[in-house]
Every structure is written in C-alpha cells, then in structure tokens.
Amino acid sequence: xxxxxxxxxxxxxxxxxxxxxxxxxxxxxxxxxxxxxxxxxxxxxxxxxxxxxxxxxxxxxxxxxxxxxxxxxxxxxxxxxxxxxxxxxxxxxxxxxxxxxxxxxxxxxxxxxxxxxxxxxxxxxxx
Numbered sequence: 381x382x383x384x385x386x387x388x389x390x391x392x393x394x395x396x397x398x399x400x401x402x403x404x405x406x407x408x409x410x411x412x413x414x415x416x417x418x419x420x421x422x423x424x425x426x427x428x429x430x431x432x433x434x435x436x437x438x439x440x441x442x443x444x445x446x447x448x449x450x451x452x453x454x455x456x457x458x459x460x461x462x463x464x465x466x467x468x469x470x471x472x473x474x475x476x477x478x479x480x481x482x483x484x485x486x487x488x489x490x491x492x493x494x495x496x497x498x499x500x501x502x503x504x505x506x507x
Contacts, residue, residue, distance in 0.1 A: 418439070418446030422447035422454070424450075432448060
C-alpha cells in the first residue's frame with residue numbers, strides 16, 4: 381500500500397512546494413514576511429538618517445540582524461548613487477516602552493545632591 385501511495389505523496393508535495401498555502405501551513409511565510417519587513421525598516425531608517433540604535437529602539441520586536449542587513453544595503457545603495465538622507469518627519473508623541481533606557485543615567489558623585497533636588501538654603505549671616 382505504501383509503495384502505491386508514495387509517488388502520489390511525492391507528487392502532492394512537489395505541487396504544493398511552490399504554493400504559498402504550503403508555506404503558510406508550515407509557518408515559513410510568517411518568518412519570511414517578518415524578515416522582509418525588518419529589512420525594509422532598516423533601509424527606511426538609513427534613508428531617513430536614523431542610527432541603528434534608534435532604529436532598534438523604535439522597532440523592538442523586529443529582528444536586529446535583518447534591520448542591520450536592510451540598513452547596510454541602503455547605505456551601500458546611497459553611497460553608490462550619491463543620495464542624501466531624507467530627514468524624518470515622524471517624532472514619537474509618547475515615550476517608548478522598553479525595560480531599560482538606551483543611555484544609562486549618570487550616577488551622581490558622592491556627597492552631591494540627587495538630580496532634581498533643590499539646592500539647600502542657608503540662613504543669612506549677621507541677623
């Protein structure tokens with residue numbers, strides 16, 4: 381029985397291998413789409429003159445390696461064709477949500493007041 385159905389199974393697998401439904405069924409299209417989107421994000425960041433770190437921070441769920449690939453490809457393209465950056469118009473209206481800040485806050489020197497505290501007041505002398 382298996383010998384009779386093996387050619388049929390191979391024919392079915394070969395016919396479905398070029399079909400998007402086959403890739404959707406095994407989850408490959410999602411991965412390809414996510415990588416292509418991350419590469420496009422990286423290219424757009426480079427074209428807008430954004431740094432890689434800013435691009436990573438603005439897109440925390442995208443693959444960093446794919447963002448870098450898109451950024452690098454766009455950089456090479458822009459250098460070859462003498463293209464300038466297009467300044468970004470979008471400015472985030474709310475703070476980005478992330479677990480740690482990109483730039484750590486500087487620690488205050490020993491004996492220095494904590495940042496944001498008012499300086500100590502002193503009583504005038506001679507009164």
